[in-house]
Amino acid sequence: MALILFILLSFLLHGAQGEIICEELPIGLCTFSIASSGKRCLLENNVDDKGNTEYQCNTSEIIVKDMSEWIESDECFNTCGVHRNTVGISSDFLLEPHFLAKLCSHSCYNNCPNIVDLYHNLAIGEGVFLGNLCEVHNKMSRRVMTDQLILSSGAAPGPVYAAAGPISMAEAPSSI
Known part of the structure; x- marks a missing residue:
């Protein structure tokens, strides 16, 4: 209906x-x-x-x-995981594994050129090619993919932990 x-x-x-x-x-x-x-x-x-x-x-x-x-068709909205009431579009969605799974699915990527074109351009703005991102998503674990996305966006890596656990402030080397 x-x-x-x-x-x-x-x-x-x-x-x-x-x-x-x-x-x-x-x-x-x-x-x-x-x-x-x-x-x-x-x-x-x-x-x-x-x-x-x-x-x-x-x-x-x-x-x-x-x-x-x-x-855009209702079918593409459902297949690609986007919503009609979305205010503003952000490349932040490309960091969400569930969204990326829908966007990179065969049914979305090959049948919804408008949505794919928009996110392709957003990914390029972040220095990432959407086709490569989907390939990585489809082949690698979510954790590895997320780590690569975060590092490629210019974000600083998180704290480094030694084998025995985090370094306490007393053990941390001085930067001076």
Whole structure:
């Protein structure tokens, strides 16, 4: 039923307006949509004077090559593990093993080009190629993958433990 409603709404929006304009999209269709101009739609929240949160669909400055007039399907949302009510998109999701498993799954990676393109660009911004990240994810344990992601993001490694346990401050070498 939801798929039929989505298709009908998509047809009506496209047919009635002739083009997709982010600011005219319903909030539930904003995230992961692409306007006729080729720019990504972005769901943003604004808090009014009374503390109420209002959501608004806006056009971002990010242009998607070779895609326009795209409203993401419910199937891709479910397959890739993303949500329609997502406000802002972050590369932090690439550190979450459950999200990465869905994004790198065959059904998402090969059938949902819009979502994959967005996270591919976010990964490149972090100095990582999404294809390589998915390959590592599919071949290595979660722990090793997470360690590589953290180190590749420029984060400092955690404390170093000796075989007998952590070094106490009395045993720690002086930096002076």
